[in-house]
Amino acid sequence: MSDGSKPRPDGQILDHCYDGIQEYDNPLPGWWSAFFIITIVFSGFYLFWYHLGGPGKSVTEVYAADYQAYEKQRVEREAADLSSVSEASIASAAGNADMLATGKTIFTSTCATCHQPDGSGLIGPNLTDGNQLHGTTRMDIYATVRNGVPNTAMVPWGAQLKPAEVIAVSAYVVTLRNKPLPGKAAEGAPVGPFAAP
Numbered sequence: 001m002s003d004g005s006k007p008r009p010d011g012q013i014l015d016h017c018y019d020g021i022q023e024y025d026n027p028l029p030g031w032w033s034a035f036f037i038i039t040i041v042f043s044g045f046y047l048f049w050y051h052l053g054g055p056g057k058s059v060t061e062v063y064a065a066d067y068q069a070y071e072k073q074r075v076e077r078e079a080a081d082l083s084s085v086s087e088a089s090i091a092s093a094a095g096n097a098d099m100l101a102t103g104k105t106i107f108t109s110t111c112a113t114c115h116q117p118d119g120s121g122l123i124g125p126n127l128t129d130g131n132q133l134h135g136t137t138r139m140d141i142y143a144t145v146r147n148g149v150p151n152t153a154m155v156p157w158g159a160q161l162k163p164a165e166v167i168a169v170s171a172y173v174v175t176l177r178n179k180p181l182p183g184k185a186a187e188g189a190p191v192g193p194f195a196a197p
């Protein structure tokens with residue numbers, strides 16, 4: 001702060017006067033101007049690097065590339081899952097006590113609201129009779145559980161459960177069939193026991 005009356009030796013008083021307040025015409029500090037010029041130069045490089053054909057990838061491009069890689073892996077993984085599941089592998093899971101215990105736990109927590117804890121049917125069909133709405137085989141049951149039935153309350157559980165869980169719960173459903181419990185009336189075609197795998 002100067003005394004307010006005399007011009008400072010390093011600055012000239014500007015012409016304007018607002019409510020008696022006058023300003024010195026001091027230059028900007030050198031470091032400030034230098035930094036300002038650096039930001040302008042930097043923005044030119046930035047614009048070229050990311051937006052005008054430079055090698056830099058924008059956030060959107062990085063996301064698109066990552067997403068594509070993820071999609072590719074997902075499709076490959078799903079194909080691998082499907083090719084490793086067969087009529088025989090589900091039949092063998094249906095004879096494996098550990099698998100069935102896992103399947104029963106999942107059935108009780110996830111499926112019982114619609115199919116009843118004993119599978120005798122409520123919103124969803126009775127799974128204990130000898131009838132089937134979709135197909136006839138163990139793989140058909142697996143496919144229905146995994147992919148759901150479009151436009152019904154039966155959603156694709158493959159999107160929510162792990163591949164091994166879908167197999168376990170499907171195997172458990174396989175063991176319920178042909179031991180009819182009183183419950184929802186049979187739906188679909190009578191298919192009887194599963195064929196030997």
Ligand code: HEC
Binds near residue numbers: 112115141144152157
């Ligand atoms: C929100 C209700 C609901 C839940 C939860 C549900 N389902 Fe279903 N499910 C249905 C309905 C409704 C159908 C009949 C779809 C149709 O009309 O074809 C069905 C059909 C099925 C079928 C086909 C039966 C056949 O005769 O072909 C199987 C198998 C099945 N569910 C198993 C399961 C399993 C396993 C789970 C748990 C992972 C499950 N469901 C969870 C409602 C449900």
